Amino acid sequence: MELDLKKLELRNVNDKLQNLDRKTNERDFTIVNPEGNHAICAGLDKEMSVTIKGHVGYYCAGMNKKATITIEGNVGTGVAENMMSGKVHVKGNASQSAGATAHGGLLIIDGDASSRCGISMKGADIIVKGSVGHMSGFMSQSGNLVVCGDAGEALGDSLYETNIYIKGNVKSLGADCVEKKMDKKHINKLKKFLKDAEIKNHKAESFKRYGSARKLYNFKIDNNY
Amino acid sequence: MCGIVGIYLKNEKLENSLGSLLSKMLINMGSRGPDSAGFAIYKKEEKEKFKYSLCINKLNFKDFEERINKHIEAELKINSDHVILKTSIKPDAMLAILKKNFQDVALVGFGKSIEIFKQVGDPSEVVKKFKLDGYSGSHAIGHTRMATESAITTDGSHPYSTGEDECLVHNGSLSNHNNLRRKLKKNGVNFDSENDTEVAAGYISNKLSNKKNLKETLKDSLKDLDGFYTFITGTKDGFAVLRDEIACKPAVIAETDDYVAIASEFQAMAHLPEVNNAKIFEPEPGVVYSWGN
Numbered sequence: 001m002e003l004d005l006k007k008l009e010l011r012n013v014n015d016k017l018q019n020l021d022r023k024t025n026e027r028d029f030t031i032v033n034p035e036g037n038h039a040i041c042a043g044l045d046k047e048m049s050v051t052i053k054g055h056v057g058y059y060c061a062g063m064n065k066k067a068t069i070t071i072e073g074n075v076g077t078g079v080a081e082n083m084m085s086g087k088v089h090v091k092g093n094a095s096q097s098a099g100a101t102a103h104g105g106l107l108i109i110d111g112d113a114s115s116r117c118g119i120s121m122k123g124a125d126i127i128v129k130g131s132v133g134h135m136s137g138f139m140s141q142s143g144n145l146v147v148c149g150d151a152g153e154a155l156g157d158s159l160y161e162t163n164i165y166i167k168g169n170v171k172s173l174g175a176d177c178v179e180k181k182m183d184k185k186h187i188n189k190l191k192k193f194l195k196d197a198e199i200k201n202h203k204a205e206s207f208k209r210y211g212s213a214r215k216l217y218n219f220k221i222d223n224n225y
Numbered sequence: 226m227c228g229i230v231g232i233y234l235k236n237e238k239l240e241n242s243l244g245s246l247l248s249k250m251l252i253n254m255g256s257r258g259p260d261s262a263g264f265a266i267y268k269k270e271e272k273e274k275f276k277y278s279l280c281i282n283k284l285n286f287k288d289f290e291e292r293i294n295k296h297i298e299a300e301l302k303i304n305s306d307h308v309i310l311k312t313s314i315k316p317d318a319m320l321a322i323l324k325k326n327f328q329d330v331a332l333v334g335f336g337k338s339i340e341i342f343k344q345v346g347d348p349s350e351v352v353k354k355f356k357l358d359g360y361s362g363s364h365a366i367g368h369t370r371m372a373t374e375s376a377i378t379t380d381g382s383h384p385y386s387t388g389e390d391e392c393l394v395h396n397g398s399l400s401n402h403n404n405l406r407r408k409l410k411k412n413g414v415n416f417d418s419e420n421d422t423e424v425a426a427g428y429i430s431n432k433l434s435n436k437k438n439l440k441e442t443l444k445d446s447l448k449d450l451d452g453f454y455t456f457i458t459g460t461k462d463g464f465a466v467l468r469d470e471i472a473c474k475p476a477v478i479a480e481t482d483d484y485v486a487i488a489s490e491f492q493a494m495a496h497l498p499e500v501n502n503a504k505i506f507e508p509e510p511g512v513v514y515s516w517g518n
Contacts, residue, residue, distance in 0.1 A: 035495035035496075036492030038492070055491050055505065057490055073501075076475075076490065077475065093505070095507060096475075114507050133472075
């Protein structure tokens, strides 16, 4: 079913997707003329497939659960923020805070993501085929962030237990973020991510893994500033 | 919050639609700034004369005209509560005349090509009031304000003049503006409001008048201005963009063969011709981007 945001109100479109009509059994949707609107496809919680043709604004696919959402364009701040499950695929670039606080699901970004990608993520998997901006993975708690390009300043600042895999250069590491050994299990896991995102031009072995040094977990009485 | 927009034309054919393109951008950004709006339009440079953009507030235009004629020879064009005054008198002398005799009138911009209009009210009302749709020119920048650091007044509205044919719009807030205002006042810079952006404008004009170029000045501001900002500075030849190094304040740039546009959010540019085929990117933090300069 095609939903035209030039003809329909954004609220009507989201309402239709959030409250599927059981009688029609329709689960495939295309949204045209998104024109940078905010919160498109926010709060979907059923299995369905939505393709958005064009650029979108903030918080697209926010809080997603079970749905598969593809954006054929760029996304604004906070794509798939607080996603619980499902899949969000951005074919263009993403603005800041992509996948912020996401608990689960898979976010794939074909282009670059700007600053704070995966900030405070809590279990989602984020795969960026391009590069990420500064403070990506900031305070991230769980899940995986895979970047095929470069990472900006202060990567993984104050992170907890997220695994960060970077293929390119890292401008600098944030507080308590360190490079870690790539074990067989990490390589296997990364291989699966690369396969899921249909990435064929990078080998899992060529990535470096970063994680928490766990020095900020407890207050150190001998800290001497 | 606040919304900022700008458009720089590479193709002269679009010059007649500059006003209508900018107007839709400003109206869209009303969601980020409902308190006041303003814009600076750059037209073909005057050869001999200077243009002074004045806000005459509640003054009667006829009375104002009579008063002006007593002091100088000038051509006046009224647009709502703003007047574009064209004269051969140079800025230093003209500023002194205005300061001495027209304290009830606000100078909002001056130069050979710039015209600035700004006023309180919903952006859609402000662009209608100044008939922005009908304006033509080579480039323009605009602002919609959600007031935070100072009151909702005309002199708290953007753009701010930073010198001859120069102006500034700002999304964000500065935290060291009081300290900086004190320092700049000592260097002879005048301020009309308590607004933080006016201090940034004063800082930029002060640097430029000390023979620093725009790029150097913006680079210096990364060091001297503490706070959050995305700036667009307009000049006679184009505009420049700078985001602070934390980059909390958004900006998106869309570039085609015909134009470069910038806005706080993509939705403000969704109506621009061929925008879906444009090169779209976010300016990186702490990097000065400029076009036409």
